[in-house]
Amino acid sequence: MAILSAAGLRLGYDERVVAEDLSFDVPDGELTVIIGPNACGKSTLLKALARTLKPQAGTVTLDGRPLSSYRSKDVAKRVGMLPQSPIAPESITVRDLVGRGRFPHQGVFRQWSHADEQAVEAALVATGVAELADRHVSELSGGQRQRAWIAMALAQETELLLLDEPTTFLDIAHQYEVLELCARLHREGRTLVAVLHDLNQAARYATHLVVMKAGVIVASGTPGEVLTAPLVEDVFGLPCEIIDDPQTHTPMVVPLAAPTAQAR
Amino acid sequence: MSAPSSRCTGSGQFLRQGPVSPRPVLRMGTWLSLPVRRRSVVVGAILALGLLVLTLLTLTLGTLGVPLAELPRAIVDPAPGRTEFVLNVLRGPRLITAIATGAALGVAGALFQTVTRNPLGSPDVIGLGAGASAGAACFGLLIPGLIPVPAGALVGALAAMGLVWLGTGRGFSSPGRMILVGIGVSAMAVAFVQFVLTRAGQQEATTLATYISGTFADRQWSDVAISGLTVAVLVPCALLLSRRLDLVEMGDELADSLGGRTTLTRSLVVLVAIGLATGAVSATGPIAFVALTAPQVARRLAKAPGAGILLSGLMGAVIMTAADLLVQQSPFGVQLPVGLLTALVGGVYLGYLLVREWKKGTV
Ligand SMILES: Nc1ncnc2c1ncn2[C@@H]1O[C@H](COP(=O)(O)OP(=O)(O)OP(=O)(O)O)[C@@H](O)[C@H]1O
Ligand SMILES: [Mg+2]
Numbered sequence: 231m232a233i234l235s236a237a238g239l240r241l242g243y244d245e246r247v248v249a250e251d252l253s254f255d256v257p258d259g260e261l262t263v264i265i266g267p268n269a270c271g272k273s274t275l276l277k278a279l280a281r282t283l284k285p286q287a288g289t290v291t292l293d294g295r296p297l298s299s300y301r302s303k304d305v306a307k308r309v310g311m312l313p314q315s316p317i318a319p320e321s322i323t324v325r326d327l328v329g330r331g332r333f334p335h336q337g338v339f340r341q342w343s344h345a346d347e348q349a350v351e352a353a354l355v356a357t358g359v360a361e362l363a364d365r366h367v368s369e370l371s372g373g374q375r376q377r378a379w380i381a382m383a384l385a386q387e388t389e390l391l392l393l394d395e396p397t398t399f400l401d402i403a404h405q406y407e408v409l410e411l412c413a414r415l416h417r418e419g420r421t422l423v424a425v426l427h428d429l430n431q432a433a434r435y436a437t438h439l440v441v442m443k444a445g446v447i448v449a450s451g452t453p454g455e456v457l458t459a460p461l462v463e464d465v466f467g468l469p470c471e472i473i474d475d476p477q478t479h480t481p482m483v484v485p486l487a488a489p490t491a492q493a494r
Numbered sequence: 495m496s497a498p499s500s501r502c503t504g505s506g507q508f509l510r511q512g513p514v515s516p517r518p519v520l521r522m523g524t525w526l527s528l529p530v531r532r533r534s535v536v537v538g539a540i541l542a543l544g545l546l547v548l549t550l551l552t553l554t555l556g557t558l559g560v561p562l563a564e565l566p567r568a569i570v571d572p573a574p575g576r577t578e579f580v581l582n583v584l585r586g587p588r589l590i591t592a593i594a595t596g597a598a599l600g601v602a603g604a605l606f607q608t609v610t611r612n613p614l615g616s617p618d619v620i621g622l623g624a625g626a627s628a629g630a631a632c633f634g635l636l637i638p639g640l641i642p643v644p645a646g647a648l649v650g651a652l653a654a655m656g657l658v659w660l661g662t663g664r665g666f667s668s669p670g671r672m673i674l675v676g677i678g679v680s681a682m683a684v685a686f687v688q689f690v691l692t693r694a695g696q697q698e699a700t701t702l703a704t705y706i707s708g709t710f711a712d713r714q715w716s717d718v719a720i721s722g723l724t725v726a727v728l729v730p731c732a733l734l735l736s737r738r739l740d741l742v743e744m745g746d747e748l749a750d751s752l753g754g755r756t757t758l759t760r761s762l763v764v765l766v767a768i769g770l771a772t773g774a775v776s777a778t779g780p781i782a783f784v785a786l787t788a789p790q791v792a793r794r795l796a797k798a799p800g801a802g803i804l805l806s807g808l809m810g811a812v813i814m815t816a817a818d819l820l821v822q823q824s825p826f827g828v829q830l831p832v833g834l835l836t837a838l839v840g841g842v843y844l845g846y847l848l849v850r851e852w853k854k855g856t857v
Contacts, residue, residue: 277747280747280750280751281750281751282746282747282750282751301753302750302753302754302755303753304753305753306751306752306753307753309751310751311747311748311751312748313745313747313748313751315745316744316745316747316748317611317743317744317745317748318744319740319743319744319799319800320799321793321797321798321799322799323799325517326799329529330740330741330744330752331752333737333741333752333753333754334752334753336737338734338737339525339526339527339528340524340525340526340527341527341528341529341737342517342519342527342528342529343524343527346527347517347519386752
């Protein structure tokens with residue numbers, strides 16, 4: 231039984247139903263990557279796993295107990311989530327922002343323990359934003375800001391970490407840096423779930439790949455098993471060829487040249 | 495290198511020590527640790543000093559003022575007669591009411607602005623002041639003598655908030671809807687006040703008009719008790735909520751995933767803010783714009799993230815005592831409602847804010 235597991239979820243916003251009877255066990259100790267077209271419900275699933283969206287039916291369980299039976303701070307000590315578009319408060323420094331990730335570990339009187347301080351500094355170093363620690367978040371570039379947010383999620387020190395498109399806004403080098411960071415956290419024993427849009431990056435870094443389409447998980451397994459040309463064509467509507475990544479020998483998706491493009 | 499014991503399994507990377515944090519922290523054993531922002535402490539000290547100076551000026555200025563040299567003795571043991579009258583009747587209650595209502599409104603404004611993520615949020619925007627005016631008009635003129643006018647204002651404010659609560663369909667958990675419904679409730683309340691005024695006699699209308707623009711004239715110790723109690727009970731509540739409120743600033747999803755319980759937090763914060771503003775309003779009548787400006791100015795000075803509850807409260811008290819001091823020493827006499835002055839200054843400031851927000855493209 232997985233530590234974090236969802237069974238029979240109906241997810242949606244007011245009247246709009248995004249997913250019906252969705253079940254998903256987060257594989258322990260794996261780096262799971264979720265891929266799927268826009269609006270298929272990836273973020274919605276992550277929100278339900280992190281208890282920020284209440285399922286209309288079904289349950290999410292942590293250690294076999296329904297998530298809703300825990301105190302919210304106790305869940306937050308174990309499951310962290312970085313949403314797709316978090317909002318940076320006005321005039322906050324990077325260090326203060328990262329410090330907010332410590333909320334579940336703090337109390338009314340114990341607002342800044344030595345453990346808080348160490349976790350924040352370690353997260354700043356791990357994401358390479360230590361030099362920016364005293365800058366205002368509003369003055370950072372998109373990529374620097376994204377790394378500050380990841381640092382905040384790291385400072386939370388949860389065994390499970392859910393990242394919704396952590397590589398958006400980043401240049402190609404920083405994208406790989408964040409992915410390497412994910413891989414390292416995974417090696418160090420954390421369970422990660424990340425939503426990614428780049429299929430080749432997903433294939434390289436995922437130890438477990440989940441493919442979603444219209445609120446349904448259509449395939450899951452190792453990237454080698456899952457990522458086939460018919461699947462990509464079916465899910466994304468993109469005709470492609472799958473070749474061997476010369477570096478990692480994971481599948482690599484090469485879209486077919488569109489006939490119209492040649493005609494132009 | 496020392497490793498904290500409660501770390502995640504095998505997170506070798508996390509044992510590396512980063513640079514030493516420059517943040518000063520107030521510590522006592524392991525149970526108390528509060529981060530301290532130097533700039534906020536300095537700003538707080540300056541505001542407290544300003545408040546002290548304003549207090550002394552209020553008590554000593556003018557022909558009726560108690561000379562500074564006599565003040566300490568007069569406070570401890572007021573000689574019966576003129577000094578006692580000035581301290582206990584004329585200026586004392588008025589001063590303390592001004593400080594307490596200023597603080598209450600400042601904190602209420604800080605809470606509203608943070609919870610709505612809107613620099614223009616304030617209890618006035620959701621119709622609290624207008625509701626209080628309507629209540630005062632109703633119980634002061636329409637059915638006089640049933641309950642005292644301040645109690646009428648309280649009833650009016652609570653009725654307006656009840657309407658807002660019902661009107662949003664989600665209680666106080668959706669600030670955006672609260673503002674929309676509040677505008678409607680305000681308009682209704684203002685119309686009601688106009689209606690009552692047209693039916694009232696000249697004399698009564700003037701008295702009511704003074705009350706509903708907010709005044710400190712003739713404050714009693716009962717007003718001190720109302721406003722003082724409001725501050726003493728609700729400001730600590732606001733402080734307890736402030737860390738959760740800080741999370742709400744980062745968006746509902748993140749706040750919830752950090753254990754911030756957004757919906758509950760938001761409702762509680764709005765309740766506390768309404769409580770503070772209602773307490774202030776029933777002591778003095780609605781005083782415009784202090785709730786809007788005090789947190790704004792405090793935040794500009796402190797340059798800190800978060801609601802800035804204590805500084806906003808101090809700032810509110812400073813603005814209010816300063817305004818009342820001006821009114822008391824003005825040539826128009828002490829009956830000029832202080833609310834007119836704050837409305838004038840605050841209106842100009844609101845205009846400035848709107849222009850600024852407009853330039854930033856957020857309005
Ligand atoms: N807060 C919301 N209120 C109402 N509907 C929403 C909300 N958030 C998402 N939706 C809808 O739910 C559906 C799934 O959205 P979701 O954000 O889960 O997609 P996604 O797979 O993460 O897409 P993307 O790749 O674009 O991030 C979409 O149709 C979207 O319009
Ligand atoms: Mg998404």
